[in-house]
Amino acid sequence: MNPPEDKLSTYLRYSVSRGLCRIVVIGLIFVVGTRIFEPSAVANWPCTTQDDCRVLQGGFCFAGLCRGPNENLVRPLFPVAVAPFSDITPDGSEAELTQSLATTLRAMLVPTLFFDVLRADEAPTGAAAEGYQPRAIAFSDWSRAGAYAVIKGTVGVVPGNERVLDLYLYLVEEGRHVPLRHDRQLINHDNARSRLIRWVDDLLIHFTGRPGVMSTKIAFAVRPTPLGNKEIGLIELDTGKETLVTNSDDINVLPTFAPGDNQIAYTGYRRGTTHLYINEKPFSTYENLNMGAEWSPDGKLVAITLSKDENTEIYLLNGTNGEIYSRLTQNSAIDTSPTFSPDGKKLAFVSNRNGAPQIFVMNVDGSDVRCVTPGCSYCTSPDWHPFGSLIVYNAMVGNGQFDLFTVAVDSGAVRRLTNGPGTHEDPAWSPDGRYIVFAGSGRGGDRKKKQLFITDADGRHVVKISTTDGDYATPAWSPVVESDEPFQPIQTPSQRVSGNKEVTLR
Template sequence: MDSVRRLLVSLFLLWMAGPVWSAMTIEIVGGAANRIVVAIGPFGQAAAGQEDVARVLTDDLSMSGQFSIVNEPSLLVGDASTPAWGRVRRNNVDAVVVGQVTPLPDANVEVRFRLYDAVRARQMVGFSYVVPLRALRGVAHRIAEEVHLALLGSPGAYGGRITYVVKQAGRYALKVSDVDGHNVSSVLESPEPIISPAWSPDGNQIAYVSFEERRPIVYVQTLSDGKRRAVSRFRGSNSAPAWSPDGKRIVVALTRDQSSQLYQVDALGQGEPVRLMRSSSIDTEPVYSQDGRFIFFTSDRGGSPQIYRFELASGETQRITFDGSYNVSPALSRDGRWLAFVHRVEGAFRIAVMELATRQVQVLTETDYDQAPSFAANDRIILYATRVQGRGVLATVSLDGKIKQRLTQEGDLREPAWSP
């Protein structure tokens, strides 16, 4: 099977006020060597214009880089709900997905789904859901998660959201979308830069830095109602927000005492900031460990930019990275096992990952201007920003570096972050 595939998904996005933003293109540039062949039958449509569950499911599994999809009705018999096992085996199919969408009163639908092991001709998993018609895309993502887990034994990353910044026509827009680029909304649009978006632990708020007052200020914005508040508007620079695991505090980098230092502020913007440590160096880019015990951050205290770990209980600081003279932008997996960061290799800035238990480092990417790594909720995919042919794009890479894809559209894409 081809290890390099291109999947162009035209996602005509309805944007809020501002420039007209173009469709997003998702391009697979690397995949698993031995992909699982999955036949997906038609689910049917309950109403004109509704989401095509089979199409969404096909796109999801294709974009993972681990499945090869067959959409061939002749592999099914009857009402397309039963595999034709002879034809399935002759086509070297490993698994079959069948399903049906049935209309119900009050704009609801019933979605039935079954996954079959084609080798053993037996059902592996199945369910039936009753949901509003508008929720069909979400159900399709859920089916993709079920298929991924059943066939690979590990969670997928189809149902989450991402945030990122788009610069186009001299304006900046902080966007939120599904992982596949659908359901896009604007959090903020501004003629001034927007940087460092960070999701709250519950996924309902985003902290970010805005230069709309011609200086960096940290805001927190609630996604459900658009309300926002300034949580760090102190003298000098306010930057690099990072949420505590309980969502009550945010660590920021402030220059109120000249050099950049780390402070903890209240997530509601109340009270005075609390300085976490004292140094004469530049400390920035903090990120909490999931258990709340540590803060990883970037500092030049050793003479070059490196990543350190600060223990809140003891106040002790430990250097984490030693390979090379430039390691910045730490991102932690939710299970605490992996540290992703930007590592300089012969002048190129690439995404690397360290297994914290062994301190072994692997460089995952081959592009030259990578930045802002962020783990998916399943801890197996890293989202980041890079530049391709002079344009800012988003990209993902699997934890082993084998599965890669790019997400592009008109304008420069930057500052991505994956939701919890």
């Protein structure tokens, strides 16, 4: 017989959070007639001191992120329009595919939190009829519509009757075409999404200096119905498609991503035991609790919470077979929620050894333990930045509500990312360090149920990504999925296809 879930939740309050879409972006800073300059250097890298930003040559550290020397403290969202795409196949047989590509691309751009995507009805009159060559585009009309850049696309054919997708990025003020690496790609109904992901990454590199995370997924725990048990689910970031990974009469919580394709690990309550599973297969089955696991950056070790010796402690397991490698904590308090530093040499974790849950850091051998949130009365759910010294966590701020904070491990500097309404819990970084996913309530809808949201690294923009009426918790972000398909340029970037006719951009 399963125990009451609220009893299990008492343990899981300390547990680690591991780690799109119909979204409305909040806020737009764009003044017509004022040039928004394109970033030419790496932007938004995490920092704790001015020296961390010296690569930007005059950049400065603000709110834990490097800013360019000319960057306003309030980062603008680039206003981008996706024009109707054109079917230029000789027989016009790809109209449905063509328009679905435009719709999908528009949806992909929004959750990047770098673009304010104009609605289709905000496009200038006649936009659907204008061409995709520079001389055929009414740039002044696009400027009046508020677009800094406009994206156009065509689906045509190449010899062999294969379909080809051509994408064009134009800067409206200059009337200039900006070539990107994956502007031209062979396409079909099966690979359309992956082709767009490639191009969106190119776009983000152009504007920000780094690729995006559109190929990633977010795992989570959810109670689909008020009386149901918690299950593990998955959201595809590029499409917002949401599916359940588990579907059982048991309790499944605390998902994380294990090394390998589609490997999701989670804590499952089965027949009176709390074990760690990978895709329904038992991985850690020691007596009592097995929960809150995270793999080291190299995949060789797993940090996990076990209570095999009665007390709740943090252990390292062999990352392949689950055998115990070492015990890291030996304290009468509760120690849980381990998260690795980017180099794998340190771990952050939660302990109530000072009387209340706080965030601690130690070496991977268990030495040099220190508290990094000494002023916090209830701090849990740490997640270490994928290549920085920042740890994001949630802290109780009153009335049982939580907000998100970051702490710089080296300096101890704390920054608050959210400030109501409602609660914000279980944060997890994206693999590129730009975003944080979390579970929250109070942003519309049922205040008793938590939904999933993402925010940028400084907490300025928040968007909802979950799609059902369930109660969500403990999201985890997957690594970036690298394409196993090599890119083969079809022609030089300046050459395009119109039907079977080759044209050259000018």
